[in-house]
Amino acid sequence: xxxxxxxxxxxxxxxxxxxFAEPARAxxxxxxxxxxxxxxxxxxxxxxxxxxxxTVLTMANDYQGEIEDFAIVVPVPVxxxxxxxxxxxxxxxxxxxxxxxxRLVEYHDSNPCQxxxxxxxxxxxxxxxxxxxxARNNALGVTVEEKFTVGEYDILILSAKESDGLExxxxxxxxxxxxxxxxxxxxxxxxxxxxxxxxxNLKQFDRTSFNALRPLAIAYESPKFMLPxxxxxxxxxxxQDLLVYLLSPQGQIELTNYRTVKIPSNVEIPEFVENEFSxxxxxxxxxxxxxxxxxxxxxxxxxxxxxxxxxSAQPLNREELKQAGVFWTSPNRFQNVFITRLHVRYTRxxxxxxxxxxxxxxxxxxxxxxxxxxxxREEINCDRAREYQQATRQRQEREAQTLAKLTDWxxxxxxxxxxxxxxxxxxxxxxIWN
Amino acid sequence: xxxSDARDYQILILASFLFLGILTRDWTVxxxxxxxxxxxxxxxxxxxxxxxxxxxxxxxxxxxLNRVRVKSYQKFRSLAIGGLRSAAITGxxxxxxxxxxxxxxxxxxxxxxxxxxxxxxVENKHFFNPANFGIIAVLILTNNAWVSPGQWGTDWWYLLxxxxxxxxxxxxxxRWDTSAVFLIVYAGLEALRNFWLGWDLQVWQxxxxxxxxxxxxxxxxxxxxxxxxxxxxxxxxxxxxxxxxFILRDYFYISTAIFWALFFISPLTILCDRIWxxxxxxxxxxxxxxxxxx
Numbered sequence: 001x002x003x004x005x006x007x008x009x010x011x012x013x014x015x016x017x018x019x020f021a022e023p024a025r026a027x028x029x030x031x032x033x034x035x036x037x038x039x040x041x042x043x044x045x046x047x048x049x050x051x052x053x054x055t056v057l058t059m060a061n062d063y064q065g066e067i068e069d070f071a072i073v074v075p076v077p078v079x080x081x082x083x084x085x086x087x088x089x090x091x092x093x094x095x096x097x098x099x100x101x102x103r104l105v106e107y108h109d110s111n112p113c114q115x116x117x118x119x120x121x122x123x124x125x126x127x128x129x130x131x132x133x134x135a136r137n138n139a140l141g142v143t144v145e146e147k148f149t150v151g152e153y154d155i156l157i158l159s160a161k162e163s164d165g166l167e168x169x170x171x172x173x174x175x176x177x178x179x180x181x182x183x184x185x186x187x188x189x190x191x192x193x194x195x196x197x198x199x200x201n202l203k204q205f206d207r208t209s210f211n212a213l214r215p216l217a218i219a220y221e222s223p224k225f226m227l228p229x230x231x232x233x234x235x236x237x238x239x240q241d242l243l244v245y246l247l248s249p250q251g252q253i254e255l256t257n258y259r260t261v262k263i264p265s266n267v268e269i270p271e272f273v274e275n276e277f278s279x280x281x282x283x284x285x286x287x288x289x290x291x292x293x294x295x296x297x298x299x300x301x302x303x304x305x306x307x308x309x310x311x312s313a314q315p316l317n318r319e320e321l322k323q324a325g326v327f328w329t330s331p332n333r334f335q336n337v338f339i340t341r342l343h344v345r346y347t348r349x350x351x352x353x354x355x356x357x358x359x360x361x362x363x364x365x366x367x368x369x370x371x372x373x374x375x376x377r378e379e380i381n382c383d384r385a386r387e388y389q390q391a392t393r394q395r396q397e398r399e400a401q402t403l404a405k406l407t408d409w410x411x412x413x414x415x416x417x418x419x420x421x422x423x424x425x426x427x428x429x430x431x432i433w434n
Numbered sequence: 435x436x437x438s439d440a441r442d443y444q445i446l447i448l449a450s451f452l453f454l455g456i457l458t459r460d461w462t463v464x465x466x467x468x469x470x471x472x473x474x475x476x477x478x479x480x481x482x483x484x485x486x487x488x489x490x491x492x493x494x495x496x497x498x499l500n501r502v503r504v505k506s507y508q509k510f511r512s513l514a515i516g517g518l519r520s521a522a523i524t525g526x527x528x529x530x531x532x533x534x535x536x537x538x539x540x541x542x543x544x545x546x547x548x549x550x551x552x553x554x555x556v557e558n559k560h561f562f563n564p565a566n567f568g569i570i571a572v573l574i575l576t577n578n579a580w581v582s583p584g585q586w587g588t589d590w591w592y593l594l595x596x597x598x599x600x601x602x603x604x605x606x607x608x609r610w611d612t613s614a615v616f617l618i619v620y621a622g623l624e625a626l627r628n629f630w631l632g633w634d635l636q637v638w639q640x641x642x643x644x645x646x647x648x649x650x651x652x653x654x655x656x657x658x659x660x661x662x663x664x665x666x667x668x669x670x671x672x673x674x675x676x677x678x679x680f681i682l683r684d685y686f687y688i689s690t691a692i693f694w695a696l697f698f699i700s701p702l703t704i705l706c707d708r709i710w711x712x713x714x715x716x717x718x719x720x721x722x723x724x725x726x727x728x
Contacts, residue, residue: 163632186632224687250577251535256689257644259459259587295588352636358689361578363535364462 044240045093046227049247049325050359053221056325058088060215070213071175071199075188075231077222079145079157080196087151088215092323096245098313100301100341102263102368104277105310109376112388136172140165145194151214152205158195160185166195175199184231217325228354229346239347244355246340247321249328252302252362253340257353259296260342264288264406268371270399272417277370283407285343294350301341302366310369338363375421389423396420440606441519447599448526448653454595455530459585463529470537472525474544475564479521482552520564520659521548527565527654532572534579542576543568561703563657563696570697573690581690586645593643600652609656611665612672616651619676627684650692660703667706675699 047058061072137143141161148155160166163186170177175197188195198216229242246253254260264284273280288298305315318329326337344355375392396418404411452468455461524547534540547568551560554567572579586592604610621642628638655661655675662668675695683691 183632183634190631254582254584256583257640259584293589349636352634352640356689358580358583360533360580360582361535362462362533362580 044232045097045243045245047088047093047096047217047245047247047324048227048253048357049327050225050253051249051328053223054219054327055222055225056217056219056327058093058215058217058325060088060090060093061213067200067205067213068202071197072216073170073175073177073231074196074198075193075228076157076196076218077193077220077224079159079194080218080220081146082148082150084219085148085150085155085196086217086219087153088217088325089323090212090214092320093215093245095313095316095320096324096339096341097243099305099308099311099316100245100303100339101312102265102281102300102370103310103312104274104370104372106274106372106374108374109392111376111378112380112384113382137169140169142166142169149201149204150216152200153198153216154201156195156197158197160189160195163189170197188228188231219325219327224356225358226354226356229344229351230354239345242344242346244340244342244344245324246342246357247305247324247326248338248340248359249336250363251338251360252299252364253342253357253359254362255297255342256356256358258351258355259292260299261288261292261296262366263298263300263343263368265366265368266371267402267406268373268395268399269403269406270396270414270418271372271374272419273370273403274372280370280403280407281368283409285345287406287408289345294345294347297355298343299340299366300343300368301339302362302364303339304363304365305337305339306335308367377421386424386426389421390426392421393423439516439519440603441523443606444603444653445519445522445526447603448523448530451649452526452530455585459587461585463533466537467534467540468525468529470540471528471532471544472522474541475521475525475528475548476518478545478548479517482549483517486552520551524548524564524568528568530649531565531581532569532579533582534572534576536576536578539572539576539579543572543579546571556704557707559703559707560660562700563654563660566654566693566696566700569690569693573693581693583644583646583689586649588640588643588645590643592645593648596645596648596652600648604652604656607656607658609658609661609668612656612661612668613651615669615672616655616676617648619673620647620651620679623676623680624684627680647692650696655696660700662703662706662710664706664710667710671699671702671706674702 045060047056049056059074142165143159144156145159146155146157158166158169160169163182166185166189167177167182170181185195196218200213227244232240269280285298289296305321308315316324318331318335321329321335321337329335329337344351373395375396376388380388397415400411400414400418403409403414452463456463525544528540528543528547532540532543534543547564550562550567550571551564554560554562569579569581573581600613601610604613621638624641625638628635628641655672662671675692678695678698679691682688682694688694
């Protein structure tokens, strides 16, 4: 078995040396900490700005444990120098989240006796923003390629020959790594990836006067457009949510190894949802996720960043786009940034492979948009009153059924929460003579 | 007669996949694009058939193409009907696979696909799969075309459906060997890579249960008119495509690897046919034993 493995390895290495330009590239990792508790990364947010092979990746984590225990290991495509690593402004993720979040739009019916006028009010359902020795080294096959400090983080770039060695090295150097790390680290080592290891430098952390850990951004060049999620599964209990904001100069970015599905959108729902929009969105998302057998990524937003309609937040200005990693705009050029917001809920079983992306020329706009229409409740003094009331009542009933279908909430309960408009039946003779 | 030709089954099956995709897979294909694809294929087919027939008519004998001469009306009719079937298949294939946001790009793909059949010929046999040629042409020539490999997902019942219906077509045209060899070799290469990397079996399963991969292997790779005639050469040809797909996908990170692999290996058909000789495939002979045309 061992001999076969060596044989296959050597054949592939020889083939690799002659045929292939660059080894596989990958990204995104797992937390390692010295404490056992609060080690779950259940929701994370990532910004990927990419043009050609150039990529700026910003990772915001939702680490919930003690700051001194925080550490993260992420596979990276190349050895990163200090200037390729940066601290991102935590607000930029909130801005992108706010801009691209599924939104509730509210319309007020006007007096049916007058010409219809709409007043628009926007509300957004932002996800809760996530804040979240040399001889010995040689023996283990681990090399410290780079060592530097950026902001509050001490960063090491490691390369390793064997996953066993890397696991032992990390343990010996005080990182408590999750069980099963070896099996997951192995493929990345085989693909010749480096490991980006960051932990918090407490002195620096005090000085920065930030309460939470700030996102880390790295810039690199690689033909492979993917995001490793497998390592992240080690810390996780059950399902994890990942929001990926993909920025490109051309159009929508989609997954190549999983389906990308649009979240149900542009539906009219009852008025009361205004007060429980978060609840509604979470329930609807879960239902859509189960309906698709939990194996798809959901598209929540796809839009050119120069505008929005309706806007749930102001579009990002040039400076903010730069902070988000957009490197291709210049002051004289038209702002060509297209944002794709993907929401992936994954477990080890349903997403066995890391996420692979591709950029497309698809400039179709999409947004998760939910509509509330408030009926006109004042007194109506014209002939259209009955007609309006009846139509509105039917609409309210349709909205109730839509909501029940989207969320599986009990239809009777939904109806009981709706403030149905009083509708007097229209006398039947009016239909023939009026 | 409808369903007298294996291509009629193929048209039905591809059309049903298209409906299935639009209805259940959340595709953003608009009817206008399907129309652009099918119309451009059919019109190019008709006009080139007519034009070439006209040119040949003037220069007797007919380019040494060894065609059986029949009365001109009958001849044109059979040419047109046979050609229309093929054009419809190419148009449906493009609608299923190619994505763009410009009708012109779709129409260009259709025209080039069909034109490749008429002009890129050696010994009166075209060697590019028309739909594949159209896709690659617009991927190179325009910047608003793309292919979505993830569009079918990995649900098992789609896979069963593809295998079942693909099996019907392959049985009719007798080209199951090509699909089988391609899938076995490709699966084997991916298994080796996964084993070497240390990924678990699930990753391998996930890679192979891609609906797009299966659809390609069962429907595009098996076009009996453009692939080698002899079984042994088809086997070598399929192995080459599997190998190139594997290299392009896993080492050059090209998401459309299968289409490029088929494109690069297609010209090998000529060489294969020279080395291993076998009777050429003919749709009409296949079904009715009547010798007419392409």
